[in-house]
Amino acid sequence: MIQAIIFDYGGTIDTNALHWSEVLWEGYQHMGIPVSKEEFRTSYVVAERALAKHPYIHPEHNFFDLLTIKCDIETKDLMERGVWQVNDKERKQKSDGVATYCYKYVLKVLEVSRPVIAKLAEHYPLVLVSNFYGNIETILKDFHLEYFKHIVESAVVGVRKPDPQIFQMGVDALRNIMNKTADELPSKDILVVGDSFSKDIVPATKIGCQTVWVKGIGWGNEEVNESVPTHIINNIKELSEVVEK
Numbered sequence: 001m002i003q004a005i006i007f008d009y010g011g012t013i014d015t016n017a018l019h020w021s022e023v024l025w026e027g028y029q030h031m032g033i034p035v036s037k038e039e040f041r042t043s044y045v046v047a048e049r050a051l052a053k054h055p056y057i058h059p060e061h062n063f064f065d066l067l068t069i070k071c072d073i074e075t076k077d078l079m080e081r082g083v084w085q086v087n088d089k090e091r092k093q094k095s096d097g098v099a100t101y102c103y104k105y106v107l108k109v110l111e112v113s114r115p116v117i118a119k120l121a122e123h124y125p126l127v128l129v130s131n132f133y134g135n136i137e138t139i140l141k142d143f144h145l146e147y148f149k150h151i152v153e154s155a156v157v158g159v160r161k162p163d164p165q166i167f168q169m170g171v172d173a174l175r176n177i178m179n180k181t182a183d184e185l186p187s188k189d190i191l192v193v194g195d196s197f198s199k200d201i202v203p204a205t206k207i208g209c210q211t212v213w214v215k216g217i218g219w220g221n222e223e224v225n226e227s228v229p230t231h232i233i234n235n236i237k238e239l240s241e242v243v244e245k
Contacts, residue, residue, distance in 0.1 A: 001189050002124065002189060002190070002191045002210065002243060003124070003178070003185055003189040003190065004124050004125045004126070004127070004174045004178065004185065004189070004190050004191070005120060005124050005125075005126050005127075005190070005191045005192075005193060005243070006126075006127045006128070006129050006167065006170045006171070006174070006190060006191070006192045006193070006204070006209070007117070007126060007127070007128050007129070007148070007192075007193050007194075008128075008129060008130060008192075008193065008194035008195060008196070008199075008200050009128055009130040009132065009136060009139075010130060010131070010132065011194075011195040011196060011216075012113075012193060012194050012195040012200075012214055012236065013109075013110075013113045013117065013145070013236070014063075014106045014109060014110070014113075014143075015105070015106065015109055015195075015216075016109050016112060016113060016214070016216065016235060016236050017195040017214040017215060017216025017217070017234070017235075017236070018216050018217050019195075019216070019217055019218045019219050021040075021041060021044050021219060022217050023102050023105055024040075024044065024070075024071070024074070024098065024102060025037055025040055025041075026101070026102075026105070027071075027097075027098035027099075027101040027102045027105075028040055028098055030097070030098070030101050031094045031097040031098050031101065032094070033075070033078075033084065033094055033098070034084065035078055035083050035084050039078065039081075039083045040074070040078070042077075042081075043073075043074040043075070043077040043078050043081075043083075044074060046073065046074070046077045047070050047073040047074045047077065050073050051069075051070065051073070051133055055134075056069050056073075057069065057133035057134060057135050058134070058135065059134050059135050059137070059138060060135070060138055061133075061135045061138060062135075062138050062139060062142040063103065063106065063139045063142060063143065064099065064100075064103045066133065066135065066139070067098075067099035067102050067103055068095075068096060068099045070099075071095045071096070071098045071099045071102075072092070072095050074095075075091050075092075075094070075095040075098075076091070079091055106143075110143055110145075112235075112236060112237050113236045113237075114143070114144065114145060116236055116237055116239050116240055117145065117147050118147060119240060120147075120239070120240070120243065121147035124243075125149045125174060125177050125178060126147055126148050126149060127148060127149060127150045127151070127152065127170045127173050127174055127177075128140075128148040128150075128151045128152065128153075128170075129152045129161075129166055129167055129169070129170040129192075130151070130152070130153055130154065131154040131160050131161050131199070132153045132154060132155060133155050134153065134155035134156060136151060136153045137151060149173075149174075149177045150170075150173040150174070150177060152166055152169045152170050152173065154166065157169060161196070161199040161200065161203060162198055162199045162202060162203045163203065164203040164204070164206045164207050166203075167192060167203050167204050167207055167209065168207050170190075170192075171187055171190055171207065171209070174190060186208070187207050187208035187209045188208050188209070188210060189210075190209045190210065191209065191210045191211070191212060191230075191243065192204035192209045192210070192211045192212070193211075193212045193214065193236075193239060194211070194212075194213065194214065195213070195214045195215075195216060195218070196218065196222075197213060197215075197218075197222050197224045197228075197229075198222050198223075198224075200213070201213045201228055201229050202228065205228055205229075210230040210231075211228075211229045211230045211231070212229065212230065212231045212232075212233060212239060212242055213229035213231070213232045213233070214233055214234070214235070214236055214239075215232050215233070215234055216234065
C-alpha cells in the first residue's frame with residue numbers, strides 16, 4: 001500500500017529522466033559551439049563542483065537565472081582551457097543561448113510532468129528530496145509546482161544524495177505531516193520516484209521505501225541492477241499507472 005510519495009526534482013520532474021548533461025549538450029549543439037562532447041563534459045563537472053562549493057546561486061534565483069550562471073561557468077572554462085577560441089562577447093551570447101534553449105526544454109517537459117504531480121497531490125501527501133543549490137522553492141513557484149508539503153534540499157539540510165539520511169528526512173517529514181508514527185506509516189508504504197539509480201533508488205531502498213526508477217539517459221557510468229527498483233518506467237507520465245496498481 002502506498003500512503004505517501006517522495007519525488008526527486010532535477011532529472012526527474014524537469015527533464016523526464018534525461019541527464020542534465022545531455023540537455024545542455026543539446027543546447028551547445030543548437031548554438032553551434034564547436035567543442036567535443038568530452039570537452040563539454042569536463043567543463044560540466046567543473047561547473048557542478050563550483051556551484052556546490054561557492055554561493056553563486058541565491059535563494060531568489062529562478063531556474064533561468066541558475067541556467068545562465070551554470071552555462072557561464074562552463075563556457076568560461078572552455079575558453080580559459082583554450083578548447084574554445086572565442087571572444088568574450090560571442091561566448092556570452094552563445095552561453096545565454098544555451099540557457100534559453102534548456103529553459104524552453106524544461107517548460108515543454110513540465111507540460112507532461114506537472115499534470116502527473118498535480119493529480120497525485122490530490123490523493124497523496126508529496127515531499128521533495130533534492131540535491132539542489134538553495135533556490136528550489138523559487139523554482140517550484142516559478143514553474144507552478146507548489147504541490148509539495150515539505151522540501152528537503154541538500155544545500156539547506158547539509159546532507160546530499162546518495163546518503164540515505166536525506167531520504168530518511170523526507171520520510172520523517174511525511175510522518176510529521178500526516179501525524180503518524182513509524183508503525184502507522186512504515187517506510188514500505190512510501191514511494192520514492194527518481195531518475196538516478198545510484199542517488200535515488202539505492203539509498204531509498206536502503207531505508208525500506210518502495211521505488212520507481214524513471215529510467216532514461218544518464219551520465220553513463222552507473223552500474224545498475226534492475227531487480228532493485230520496485231518499478232521501472234521510461235516516462236514520468238507512466239507514474240499514475242504504477243501508483244494505481
